[in-house]
Amino acid sequence: MVSSFNKMHILLCLLLATLTTTAQGQTRIGFYDITCPTFQTIVRATVQSSFRTNPAVAAGLLRMFFHDCFVLGCDASILLSGPSTERTAPPNLSLVGFEVIDAAKTQIESACPGVVSCADILALAARDAVVLTGGIGWQVPTGRRDGLVSQASGTVDLPAFNDPISVQISKFADKNLNTQDLVALVGGHTIGTAACAVFSYRLYNFSGTNQPDPDINPAFLPQLRALCPNGGNVSTRVALDTGSVNRFDTSYFVNVRNGRGVLESDAKLLSNPTTRTFVQRFSGAVGGPALRFTNEFARSMVKLGNTELKTGSRGEIRRVCSAIN
Structure with missing residues (x-):
């Protein structure tokens, strides 16, 4: 049986280990x-x-x-x-x-x-x-x-919905995230929606041309225009991953690869050789590539979660999340 002294000693060691880890950031x-x-x-x-x-x-x-x-x-x-x-x-x-x-x-x-x-x-x-x-x-x-x-x-x-790929890469690099992390984390767009307000300019007057963004697959354009008519309700929300809005899978990358990316920033992933390589890798045949995407996403999320940490004596433990103590 473990004595009371030994129990206290074990708890003290665990506490010191926690404090040491936290103090090291x-x-x-x-x-x-x-x-x-x-x-x-x-x-x-x-x-x-x-x-x-x-x-x-x-x-x-x-x-x-x-x-x-x-x-x-x-x-x-x-x-x-x-x-x-x-x-x-x-x-x-x-x-x-x-x-x-x-x-x-x-x-x-x-x-x-x-x-x-x-x-x-x-x-x-x-x-x-x-x-x-x-x-x-x-x-x-x-x-x-x-x-x-x-x-x-x-x-x-x-990162903004209309950032060029070079700006996206730079913003991620500022957080110690590389290009692979960028593409993996943007893959989070496999779930969720975007308001027409942030991408409808691509449908009707891209870069002041009075024409749609040439990166949009012509077969996809009528679908987006039906959802976001010119002069229509800009708050209408559209799936970022057409056909799989509530499912965390690789179809987002398949859509991007096929010119069916909704946001300009998503479509631009094909404009850079490095980001295009990861889009192609994550959108491959079901089985290996699907597993690789989910694993890489998890790895990049842990990496993202360690960005500019506040630990030890920095910051506080809030009593309520909406206000400082």
């Missing part, structure tokens, strides 16, 4: 195993419940995590409310899923007050959203802390 698997062992179960159940009511929340949570990490790192700054915060910036006005994170946080605070960061809740929720839509699961390193700053001006770092 790293996340790790199992960060909350002792301090909040029900953390992942609560997040998963909350995301599942919301998904059953509204499947679109899966794409919303994934996009929210991506937008959070690209501005000031993965520190839940996207969740802060108030004037001129990130969530008030145009790229974030259509984000959905804030209530899911808030609900999970409320339950976690009841079970383990002051322990789990909103940033880690969002990272887990994004993973669970992918799994619920048929994607692969992965172990999410945790130990992030929540940021104290959120500014709408910071969203200039976000």
Whole structure:
């Protein structure tokens, strides 16, 4: 039988290991195993419940995590409310899923007050959203802390729907993400939608030519025009992955390869030899390539999730995700 002294010694060693890892600016698997062992179960159940009511929340949570990490790192700054915060910036006005994170946080605070960061809740929720839509699961390193700053001006770092491929590559490189990471993560567009407002210019007057974007497959153009008529409702939302909007699979890459990318930034993946290579790889025959995409997506999500970490004494553990303590 283990003595009380030995038990205390073991717990002290585990605590020191946690503090050392965090002080070194790293996340790790199992960060909350002792301090909040029900953390992942609560997040998963909350995301599942919301998904059953509204499947679109899966794409919303994934996009929210991506937008959070690209501005000031993965520190839940996207969740802060108030004037001129990130969530008030145009790229974030259509984000959905804030209530899911808030609900999970409320339950976690009841079970383990002051322990789990909103940033880690969002990272887990994004993973669970992918799994619920048929994607692969992965172990999410945790130990992030929540940021104290959120500014709408910071969203200039976000990749935009009309960014040339060179700008996309540069923005990802600024976050220590390479071109393979770029294509894999943009593959998250296999779920979700975009408003006509962000791509209808491609359908009628691309670059002031009064003609459609030549990158659009002519057979696909009538379908997009029917969904987004010239002068029609710009808030109408269209699937980014035609025919598979709620399924995490490789059909997004098949569509891009065939000139059926909805966003200009997606279509431009074919304009660069390196990004085109990854599009072709991820859109290949079912079996090997499909597995490679899901694995590479998971790897790149872990890499993204370690962007500009706040750990140790940096940041805080928020009591509510929408406000600093």
